[in-house]
Amino acid sequence: MAGTAVRGRLTWQVATVAAVSDETDSVRTIALDLPDWPGHQAGQHLDVRLTAEDGYQAERSYSIASANGEPVAITVERLDDGEVSPYLTKELRPGDQMEIRGPIGNWFTWGPDDGGPLLLIAGGSGVVPLRAILRYRQLSGSNVPVRLLYSSRSLEDVIYREELDMYRGTADVRYTLTRRQPPGWGGFVGRVDDAMLGRVAWTASQGPLAFICGPTRFVEAVAELLVARHYPESRVKTERFGGA
Numbered sequence: 001m002a003g004t005a006v007r008g009r010l011t012w013q014v015a016t017v018a019a020v021s022d023e024t025d026s027v028r029t030i031a032l033d034l035p036d037w038p039g040h041q042a043g044q045h046l047d048v049r050l051t052a053e054d055g056y057q058a059e060r061s062y063s064i065a066s067a068n069g070e071p072v073a074i075t076v077e078r079l080d081d082g083e084v085s086p087y088l089t090k091e092l093r094p095g096d097q098m099e100i101r102g103p104i105g106n107w108f109t110w111g112p113d114d115g116g117p118l119l120l121i122a123g124g125s126g127v128v129p130l131r132a133i134l135r136y137r138q139l140s141g142s143n144v145p146v147r148l149l150y151s152s153r154s155l156e157d158v159i160y161r162e163e164l165d166m167y168r169g170t171a172d173v174r175y176t177l178t179r180r181q182p183p184g185w186g187g188f189v190g191r192v193d194d195a196m197l198g199r200v201a202w203t204a205s206q207g208p209l210a211f212i213c214g215p216t217r218f219v220e221a222v223a224e225l226l227v228a229r230h231y232p233e234s235r236v237k238t239e240r241f242g243g244a
């Protein structure tokens with residue numbers, strides 16, 4: 001039975017682009033029509049495979065941006081010197097097809113039974129799986145306390161800003177802007193550091209469950225800071241997107 005499930009997950013299937021929508025100047029959400037999707041958990045990712053006319057193939061991983069039970073969507077940040085992300089964010093149109101494999105990953109996931117309090121820490125597009133977790137928390141009616149600390153270059157680079165601001169009624173949502181802040185900015189400034197965590201993070205004695213996602217170095221630096229704050233390693237879940 002487990003073998004069937006694993007094979008099923010690892011099979012490539014054809015997805016049709018249902019819709020695309022711009023989140024920021026360089027970030028686009030792509031909604032997918034996947035008739036044979038087995039369902040997913042908040043926090044999981046999938047693989048995309050593109051095949052050029054000459055048969056050349058490229059594969060990349062993308063976190064699933066939608067909650068359990070919602071149609072599958074991914075949110076892609078364009079790296080101008082990248083191979084795949086410029087195509088996904090500029091060329092791809094509704095009706096286009098690509099191959100998808102997933103869902104993948106059973107560690108970086110959250111459901112109401114996992115409890116909390118939750119500490120979600122994102123760098124850049126690392127907010128994607130954390131958005132899925134926030135959405136699922138909302139949809140499932142969970143009242144697990146949650147704090148989100150989200151690091152972006154500028155306010156214009158904050159992905160899902162309207163939606164994240166909406167969670168403020170039931171979640172503590174904080175932004176830190178590393179490069180540019182609007183006049184009168186009242187949020188955090190600069191990279192996530194220990195002093196910032198001191199103002200946002202739950203204390204270890206509160207038994208928090210942390211999810212950190214973003215560029216590899218960001219994730220590793222924040223995870224080290226939380227472990228130094230006595231978070232047990234088993235309660236610090238990380239997802240590394242690669243890059244600097």
Ligand SMILES: Cc1cc2nc3c(=O)[nH]c(=O)nc-3n(C[C@H](O)[C@H](O)[C@H](O)COP(=O)(O)OP(=O)(O)OC[C@H]3O[C@@H](n4cnc5c(N)ncnc54)[C@H](O)[C@@H]3O)c2cc1C
Nearest residue numbers: 060061062063075076077082083084085125128241242243
């Ligand atoms: C589990 C997982 C989930 C991911 N989820 C997402 C997601 O939800 N949204 C998203 O936009 N990306 C996500 N990524 C990153 C994604 O897989 C690609 O690496 C990214 O889109 C770049 O691909 P590319 O072909 O455009 O660039 P490439 O041609 O592969 O790389 C171009 C240059 O950019 C550098 N680079 C590669 N990846 C990154 C990065 N993440 N940040 C900074 N520099 C980088 C490379 O070192 C290289 O110098 C995820 C990665 C993993 C492993």
